[in-house]
Amino acid sequence: MQPPTLPAPAGPFSKTEQAAVYRAIFTRRDVRSQFTDRPVDDATVMRLLNAAHHAPSVGFMQPWNFIVIRSAAVKAQVQAAFTRANTEARGMFPAQRRALYSSLKLEGIAAAPVNLCITCDRTRGGKVVLGRTHNADMDIYSTVCAVQNLWLAARAEGLGVGWVSIFHQSCLREILHLPEHVVPVAYLCIGHVTELYDIPELQAKGWQDRLDLDDLVFADGWGNTGIP
Amino acid sequence: MQPPTLPAPAGPFSKTEQAAVYRAIFTRRDVRSQFTDRPVDDATVMRLLNAAHHAPSVGFMQPWNFIVIRSAAVKAQVQAAFTRANTEARGMFPAQRRALYSSLKLEGIAAAPVNLCITCDRTRGGKVVLGRTHNADMDIYSTVCAVQNLWLAARAEGLGVGWVSIFHQSCLREILHLPEHVVPVAYLCIGHVTELYDIPELQAKGWQDRLDLDDLVFADGWGNTGIP
Numbered sequence: 001m002q003p004p005t006l007p008a009p010a011g012p013f014s015k016t017e018q019a020a021v022y023r024a025i026f027t028r029r030d031v032r033s034q035f036t037d038r039p040v041d042d043a044t045v046m047r048l049l050n051a052a053h054h055a056p057s058v059g060f061m062q063p064w065n066f067i068v069i070r071s072a073a074v075k076a077q078v079q080a081a082f083t084r085a086n087t088e089a090r091g092m093f094p095a096q097r098r099a100l101y102s103s104l105k106l107e108g109i110a111a112a113p114v115n116l117c118i119t120c121d122r123t124r125g126g127k128v129v130l131g132r133t134h135n136a137d138m139d140i141y142s143t144v145c146a147v148q149n150l151w152l153a154a155r156a157e158g159l160g161v162g163w164v165s166i167f168h169q170s171c172l173r174e175i176l177h178l179p180e181h182v183v184p185v186a187y188l189c190i191g192h193v194t195e196l197y198d199i200p201e202l203q204a205k206g207w208q209d210r211l212d213l214d215d216l217v218f219a220d221g222w223g224n225t226g227i228p
Numbered sequence: 229m230q231p232p233t234l235p236a237p238a239g240p241f242s243k244t245e246q247a248a249v250y251r252a253i254f255t256r257r258d259v260r261s262q263f264t265d266r267p268v269d270d271a272t273v274m275r276l277l278n279a280a281h282h283a284p285s286v287g288f289m290q291p292w293n294f295i296v297i298r299s300a301a302v303k304a305q306v307q308a309a310f311t312r313a314n315t316e317a318r319g320m321f322p323a324q325r326r327a328l329y330s331s332l333k334l335e336g337i338a339a340a341p342v343n344l345c346i347t348c349d350r351t352r353g354g355k356v357v358l359g360r361t362h363n364a365d366m367d368i369y370s371t372v373c374a375v376q377n378l379w380l381a382a383r384a385e386g387l388g389v390g391w392v393s394i395f396h397q398s399c400l401r402e403i404l405h406l407p408e409h410v411v412p413v414a415y416l417c418i419g420h421v422t423e424l425y426d427i428p429e430l431q432a433k434g435w436q437d438r439l440d441l442d443d444l445v446f447a448d449g450w451g452n453t454g455i456p
Contacts, residue, residue: 008423148283
């Protein structure tokens, strides 16, 4: 236990600082193809993990672990697991979307110097966790907040991040030797980038357009258009 | 469909910009008690929602909606739902932690000028969504990324955000008239703040310490200490 801490002065950032935060948010991309082979040093990796570690967590549970993968052999196993699952995935789409689906590159596992699996330990903090009493998945949500912190920090550092989600969870568990109580939440490919799409790649390639924000906002309850 | 877009130059932010992004990450707090009664105007709310709307989403699904709550009557119903659930929650903790639990303020529903429920429409984008074929919860994860984007933008704007999770989901559904296929992912209290804790409040109040990051990092597989 530390000595009591009281709230300290806080207020808006300067306009320049605000612009930097919004720049990270608006220019962050899900990267599959733009990784350079420039190595990512340990100090950089640790800065990104420290950003993730400062995410909000339910009951300050900090349920995450970070498995940093540089081994070509492990990456090859993960790549094989992706390829199997992606073949299955392709078959699930209507025939008229399959050619476009197949043309999309959906992972940069081998190309990215660093892969990272962010996991959630569902037992951390004991049986009863403050704030998790009525929604058992709050620990997973906390772990996803860590992913997004890392992603924005990476953008600022000039690193791209791609989230690969097309796996059978059981394959990742086996490859990474995860215990039963630990869930793989995100598998990320990370590396330096010198260029990025200026809009999301799936939008650029005609897969899906951006929705109009105004259509997504309701006042005081579902279906009441506009903000109150 | 827009014309083909090619990757555009991108690289690291300036040191000043990087510091701003990390400042948002490191000084963001889960706020319950520091809200001022200064109103939050619609333009500010929409900037925060636009930050959320630029989160990554699986298959560019954008599964979120934003229910902006300013109604005192709706807030009162949500507050009552919290109070019921929190009484249950208190009883779940071992006797020796109950007094400390009861002393913690865990919501700012009435004090915050704006409440916001961020939901996930599990049917958006149709039956088969790119990247969600092997993990049906990727839409929920995308929605949580939107929460974290909003939280960091709010910090930069001088607004505090508190995530309230102690509800029966069925109560929130009823109060906000959510359709069956829509899940309430986060209930947030938002308002201007002039001070914030310099460390997480649960740490400051002796509930839980911060874990050592080095203990959370593994190399190439679970349990291998250190980074590769």
